[in-house]
Amino acid sequence: MLSSIRCYLLPVFKLYLLGLKVLLVQLFGRSFRLPVMPRQDGKVAIVTGGVRGIGYEVVRHMVKLGAHVFIGTVPNITDSQSGQDARKARWQENGKKIEFRKLDLASLQSVRQFVQSFKERDLPLNILVNNAGVMLVPEGRTEDGFEQHLGVNYLGHCLLTWLLLDRLKDSGKCGHFSRVVSVSSSAHRIGKIRLNDLNSCQWYSAHAAYCQSKLALLLFSSHLHQELQRGGFPVSSFAVDPGMVDTALYQYLWTPLRLAQSTIARFLFKTPAEGAATVLYAALSPALEGECEGGYWANGCREMTTPVTFDPELQLSLWETSLRLVGLQ
Numbered sequence: 001m002l003s004s005i006r007c008y009l010l011p012v013f014k015l016y017l018l019g020l021k022v023l024l025v026q027l028f029g030r031s032f033r034l035p036v037m038p039r040q041d042g043k044v045a046i047v048t049g050g051v052r053g054i055g056y057e058v059v060r061h062m063v064k065l066g067a068h069v070f071i072g073t074v075p076n077i078t079d080s081q082s083g084q085d086a087r088k089a090r091w092q093e094n095g096k097k098i099e100f101r102k103l104d105l106a107s108l109q110s111v112r113q114f115v116q117s118f119k120e121r122d123l124p125l126n127i128l129v130n131n132a133g134v135m136l137v138p139e140g141r142t143e144d145g146f147e148q149h150l151g152v153n154y155l156g157h158c159l160l161t162w163l164l165l166d167r168l169k170d171s172g173k174c175g176h177f178s179r180v181v182s183v184s185s186s187a188h189r190i191g192k193i194r195l196n197d198l199n200s201c202q203w204y205s206a207h208a209a210y211c212q213s214k215l216a217l218l219l220f221s222s223h224l225h226q227e228l229q230r231g232g233f234p235v236s237s238f239a240v241d242p243g244m245v246d247t248a249l250y251q252y253l254w255t256p257l258r259l260a261q262s263t264i265a266r267f268l269f270k271t272p273a274e275g276a277a278t279v280l281y282a283a284l285s286p287a288l289e290g291e292c293e294g295g296y297w298a299n300g301c302r303e304m305t306t307p308v309t310f311d312p313e314l315q316l317s318l319w320e321t322s323l324r325l326v327g328l329q
């Protein structure tokens with residue numbers, strides 16, 4: 001009984017309480033407005049999950065500034081060919097430089113194929129935005145047998161970043177570092193890394209799994225930044241919390257909550273464009289240039305988050321375990 005409360009009810013309670021707190025801060029705090037960013041002509045970016053929500057706004061802004069953007073996306077099986085063509089046409093009508101590539105983060109093979117197809121183009125890579133994500137999905141496994149949140153939100157991005165690291169390093173230079181921006185969440189604050197049960201085989205809570213995946217992404221981002229700086233490479237790694245944003249991410253909430261959320265969201269949540277602001281700031285701002293940057297960013301500011309995110313032993317253990325899981329060691 002006690003263990004059921006601890007495993008299943010506590011993560012639910014903690015996540016909704018945190019959501020309420022974030023909402024109140026959002027309501028009474030000042031919302032970050034993205035300053036005017038410099039032109040990005042000649043820059044190449046990859047954005048995962050760039051066809052809707054926050055990712056869509058990130059792509060829209062980047063292409064407006066002249067960047068060449070690759071969108072990694074899962075072709076939706078419910079999308080007809082004409083629907084997909086219409087989506088592409090919406091982007092391409094203004095002659096923007098956008099390319100769509102199949103990327104299913106729930107499949108390590110798909111991640112490898114995506115990277116191969118990108119590298120075949122022989123382009124530089126200046127910005128990688130690890131944005132795609134799922135939240136509170138029913139228990140399930142990815143193609144490689146990982147728990148869904150861990151596999152899609154974290155391990156897929158972990159492999160993607162690793163395989164693109166050489167291109168990011170080659171494309172960065174002093175004064176123009178390449179950047180990796182990983183979209184985490186304030187939910188990382190209540191996350192726990194279960195190193196001996198990362199895949200939630202012993203017990204499954206969608207709430208705990210989401211929080212774990214977002215904490216893992218933050219630990220990865222932070223460790224990656226340190227490794228890059230130690231090696232003297234011109235690449236920075238940032239983790240970002242976009243805030244509570246009105247997107248389809250909430251589609252798996254329990255139905256009564258989903259109804260309440262969709263009503264509240266219209267008034268209290270950020271719009272996807274507002275949610276994209278800090279992501280874009282981390283990806284584009286000249287103010288964040290150089291090896292001292294990186295870190296965790298929320299509402300346009302660098303934040304010191306929970307002590308666990310700075311734990312070097314945990315960062316290293318997770319790093320090594322993750323590389324092994326994605327087949328890199």
Ligand SMILES: NC(=O)c1ccc[n+]([C@@H]2O[C@H](COP(=O)([O-])OP(=O)(O)OC[C@H]3O[C@@H](n4cnc5c(N)ncnc54)[C@H](OP(=O)(O)O)[C@@H]3O)[C@@H](O)[C@H]2O)c1
Pocket residue numbers: 048049050051052053054055072073074075076103104105106131132133134135152183184185186241242243244245246247248249250
């Ligand atoms: N919304 C919030 O309040 C909030 C708060 C904190 C953090 N975040 C984070 O922000 C990021 C963007 O979320 P959002 O709010 O914009 O949600 P969203 O509208 O649901 O967008 C999620 C994106 O991820 C893509 N995706 C899902 N599974 C994928 C897979 N297996 N492979 C490749 N792409 C996949 C989706 O692609 P399809 O369109 O093809 O399904 C979609 O484009 C997520 O990482 C989320 O955790 C959001």
